Amino acid sequence: MSLTFSCDDARLQSALQRALTGLRANVRPVHGSDRPVLIEGAEYRGIWLECGLHEASIYGMVDPQVAIDSHRIFFRLQHEDGYLPCWIREDRAGTAQIQMVVPIAATALETYRQAKYRPFMREAYEACVRWDGWLTRYRDTRGTGLCEAFCEYDTGHDNSPRFHGLPKACPDGDARKCSPVGGLPYVAPDLSATLYGGRGALAEMAHLLGLPEAEAWKRKAEETQRALLAMLFDPESDAFFDLDKDDRWVRIRGDAITRVLGEHVVDQPLFERIYRRHLRNEQAFWTPYPLASIAANDPAFVRPIPHNSWGGASQALTALRAPRWFEHYGKWADLTHLMSRWVEALARADGFRQQIDPWTGEFTPGDGGYSPAMLVLLDFMTRMWGVRRVGETFEWGLLPLNGSFSCGEAEVRHEGDVSELFVEGRLTARIEGACRMVTDSRGRPLRVIGASSGLAEVRINEGVPTTVAPDETVALV
Numbered sequence: 001m002s003l004t005f006s007c008d009d010a011r012l013q014s015a016l017q018r019a020l021t022g023l024r025a026n027v028r029p030v031h032g033s034d035r036p037v038l039i040e041g042a043e044y045r046g047i048w049l050e051c052g053l054h055e056a057s058i059y060g061m062v063d064p065q066v067a068i069d070s071h072r073i074f075f076r077l078q079h080e081d082g083y084l085p086c087w088i089r090e091d092r093a094g095t096a097q098i099q100m101v102v103p104i105a106a107t108a109l110e111t112y113r114q115a116k117y118r119p120f121m122r123e124a125y126e127a128c129v130r131w132d133g134w135l136t137r138y139r140d141t142r143g144t145g146l147c148e149a150f151c152e153y154d155t156g157h158d159n160s161p162r163f164h165g166l167p168k169a170c171p172d173g174d175a176r177k178c179s180p181v182g183g184l185p186y187v188a189p190d191l192s193a194t195l196y197g198g199r200g201a202l203a204e205m206a207h208l209l210g211l212p213e214a215e216a217w218k219r220k221a222e223e224t225q226r227a228l229l230a231m232l233f234d235p236e237s238d239a240f241f242d243l244d245k246d247d248r249w250v251r252i253r254g255d256a257i258t259r260v261l262g263e264h265v266v267d268q269p270l271f272e273r274i275y276r277r278h279l280r281n282e283q284a285f286w287t288p289y290p291l292a293s294i295a296a297n298d299p300a301f302v303r304p305i306p307h308n309s310w311g312g313a314s315q316a317l318t319a320l321r322a323p324r325w326f327e328h329y330g331k332w333a334d335l336t337h338l339m340s341r342w343v344e345a346l347a348r349a350d351g352f353r354q355q356i357d358p359w360t361g362e363f364t365p366g367d368g369g370y371s372p373a374m375l376v377l378l379d380f381m382t383r384m385w386g387v388r389r390v391g392e393t394f395e396w397g398l399l400p401l402n403g404s405f406s407c408g409e410a411e412v413r414h415e416g417d418v419s420e421l422f423v424e425g426r427l428t429a430r431i432e433g434a435c436r437m438v439t440d441s442r443g444r445p446l447r448v449i450g451a452s453s454g455l456a457e458v459r460i461n462e463g464v465p466t467t468v469a470p471d472e473t474v475a476l477v
Contacts, residue, residue, distance in 0.1 A: 003062055005381065007403025007414075015347040016381060019374035022352060023059060026371050027066055030088045032077050037070040041374075042354065042367040046089035049074065050156040051317055051372065054102040057110045058320070058375050061388055061407060064115040071108050071120075075127040082134035083175065084127070086153070096169035097153040098139065100191065101259055102321065103198035104128060109205055113391060125205045128198060135195060138176045142245075145227045147191035149242065150178035155190055155256070156317075160293070160310040161300035162242065162252050183244025189232040190240075190259035196224040197263030225265055238277045253278060253295040255285075255310070255318050261325040271329050280334065287358035289314050289341050291322070296358065305357055307364055313355035316342075316373040323383065332436060332451040333470035336399065339380035346377045381405075383436070387412050387421075393446065396421060396437045410443075433458035435468055445476045 005016050026041045038056045039047050047056075053071055060067035077085050077093050084104065085093035108124035139148045149155055150170050152163035166184060171177045178185045203217035232240050234249060240260050241249040257278060261271065279285045284295040293310045294301045302311030319342050326335035345361035346352065351368025382388050384397040386405035394410050401414040411422040421429040421443050428443025433456045436449040448458050450468040457465045460476070468474055 003407045005386070005403065005405045007385075007401055009347075009401075009403075011347050012343070012381075013403075015377060019346075019352065019377045020062070022369050022374050023062070023371060023378070026369065026374075027063070030073060030090055031092050032088065033069070033073045035069040035072075036066065037073055038066055038371060040371055041352075042370040044370075046087050047073070048087045048099060048156070049084055049104065050086075050099040050101045052087075053104050053107040054321065055371050055375055057107045057114070058379050059371075060111055060114045061382070062378075064111070067111045068115055068117065068120055071104070071111060071124060074104065075123055078127055078130065079134075081137075082130035082132075084131050084134075086175065094173075095175055096173040097151055098135070098175050098191070099153055099156050100194050101156060101317075102262065102324070103194050103201055104131065105198040105201035105205065109201045112205075112208075114389075121205060122209060125202065125209060125211075128202055128205075132195070132198060132202065139191070141178070141185060142187065144187055144231060145223055146187050146231065147195045148178075148185040149188040149191055150175070150185050155188060157254070157256075157293075157310040158308050159302075159306065160254060161302060162250065162254055162256070162310075183246060183248065183250065186242035186244055186250065187231060188242050188256070189228060190256040192224065192228045192232065193260040193263040193265050196221055196228060196265055199224060200263075228260070228265055238273050252300045253284065253298045254300075255291065255293045255315075258285075258291060258318060258321070258325065261329070262321050264325065264328050268329065275329070275331070287314065289345060289356050289358050289361040290338050291318050292358040293318060305355075305364060307366055308354065309364075312358065313364065314358045315355050316353075316370065316376050319376050320372050320379065323379070330471050330473075332449050333453050336384065336451045337453070339384055342376055343380050343384070346373060352377075382407070385412070385414065389441075390438075392441050394421075394423070394439050394441065394443065396431075396439065397451075398431050398437055399434050399451065430461055431458065433465075433468075447473055447475050449473050 007013050026039050027036045029036050037047050038059050056067040056070035074084050086097045086099040087094040105128040112121040152168045166182050167179045171179055199217050199221035203214050206214035239253050240257050283297045285291045293315055294312045305313045345356055349363050352370050352373035353363040353366050354370050355364050384399045385401045387394055387396050387407055387410040398419045400417045404413040409424045413420045417434050419431045423443040429445055434452045435456050435458050436451040438446045450470045450472040456468045458468055459465045
C-alpha cells in the first residue's frame with residue numbers, strides 16, 4: 001500500500017523517510033520461513049512472540065502481506081502440544097519461555113480486518129486455540145485460572161527489578177519447567193491479561209467464522225477477568241502485582257499495569273482511579289517523556305539507566321502499545337502529549353533505538369534500526385497528521401501542520417489548522433480546528449474527537465463551529 005508524507009519540517013520528514021527505509025530493510029526471512037517477515041531489528045535479529053506480531057500488524061498499513069506472513073511463521077513452527085516459539089531468529093526458534101504481551105489472537109484478528117483474507121483467520125484461530133490449551137495445561141500449576149511467570153523472559157521484562165535474582169529463562173530451554181527458586185512461579189497480572197485478551201479475540205474470531213464455541217470463549221474470558229481482579233489487584237494501592245508461590249504480592253509498580261490496561265481488563269471507574277494515582281502521576285509514570293517502565297517514585301527504579309533495562313527507562317514498545325488503551329479509555333489529549341514527546345525525541349535522534357531517559361528523552365546508546373522505534377514514529381505521525389483505514393471507516397489526524405499525508409486511497413492536506421480530506425482523489429470535507437476525526441469510507445464526517453489539551457473549535461465545510469473539549473467525542477450524524 002502506498003504511503004507518502006511531506007511537510008515543511010525537514011527534520012520530521014527526513015525521520016519518517018528513514019523509518020520507512022529502515023522498516024523495509026527489516027523485512028527479511030527467518031528460520032523456517034519461505035517469505036520475509038518483519039524482524040525486531042537492532043541487535044535483535046529475529047521476530048519475538050511478545051512484540052513482533054503487534055509490530056507486524058501496525059506495519060500492515062504499508063504491507064498487509066508481511067503482517068500475514070509474520071503470523072504464519074509462528075503457526076508453521078507451532079509444536080504438536082500447542083506451544084508457540086517465544087522467538088524465531090535467522091537460524092533457530094526459541095523454546096525457553098513464553099514471552100507474550102499483546103495476544104497473538106488479537107494481532108491476528110487485526111491483521112484479518114486489514115487484509116480480509118478469511119483462510120488466514122481460520123488458520124490463526126486454530127493455532128491460537130491450541131496455544132490457549134498449552135497455557136492452561138502448563139502455566140496454571142496452582143489452578144487459579146490465570147497465567148504464571150516461570151522466569152524473567154516470560155514477560156519480556158529484561159533486567160527488571162521485578163525478577164531480580166531469578167532465572168532469566170526456564171530450565172533446559174523448556175518453557176514447561178519452572179526452577180524452584182525464590183517465589184516462583186508468580187501468578188502474573190500482565191500474562192493473565194494477555195490470556196484474557198486472547199480469549200476475547202478467540203470469541204470474536206469464532207463469531208466471525210460462524211462457530212458455536214464463540215459464547216464459550218466469551219465465558220472463559222470473563223472468568224479470567226474475574227480471577228485477575230480478585231487475586232492480583234490491591235485496592236489499597238490501586239495497582240496490580242505478581243502473586244508469588246507463598247501468596248505474597250511482589251510490590252513493585254511497573255509497566256505491567258499498562259499491559260493489564262492494554263487488554264481492557266478494568267472498567268472505566270477503576271481505570272480512572274489507577275490512571276490518576278499512577279499513570280498520570282508526574283512523580284510515577286508520567287515523566288517528561290512517558291511512560292517510565294518502573295514508577296519513578298518506586299524504590300526499585302534502577303539508576304543510572306543501563307542498556308536494555310525495563311527497570312525505569314521509557315521503552316519504545318510501551319509507547320507503541322499505548323494507543324491500545326489510551327483510546328479505549330478516552331484519554332485522547334494525553335495520548336497526543338505522549339505521541340508528541342516521542343515524535344520529538346525520535347526526530348532529533350541520530351538513529352532508531354530501544355529506550356529513552358524518561359526525563360531527557362535521550363536514547364540509550366546502542367544499535368539503530370530498531371523496528372518498534374521506527375513504528376512508533378510511523379504510527380504516531382499517522383494518528384496525529386495522517387489517515388488510516390479502520391474497518392469501514394477512516395480515522396484522520398487533524399492536528400496543526402503544514403503538509404500532506406496519503407495512505408492508499410485516502411489523503412489529508414494540512415495548512416496550519418485547516419485540513420482537507422480526500423478519498424480517491426475527491427475532496428470530501430474541509431475541516432478547521434485541531435482534532436481527530438472519523439469518517440465513513442466515502443469521507444463523510446461521522447464524529448469528531450477532542451485530542452488537544454484545550455477547547456477546540458471545529459468547523460466542517462464552513463458550517464457552524466462545534467466546540468470540542470479535550471477527550472470529548474461529538475457525533476455529527
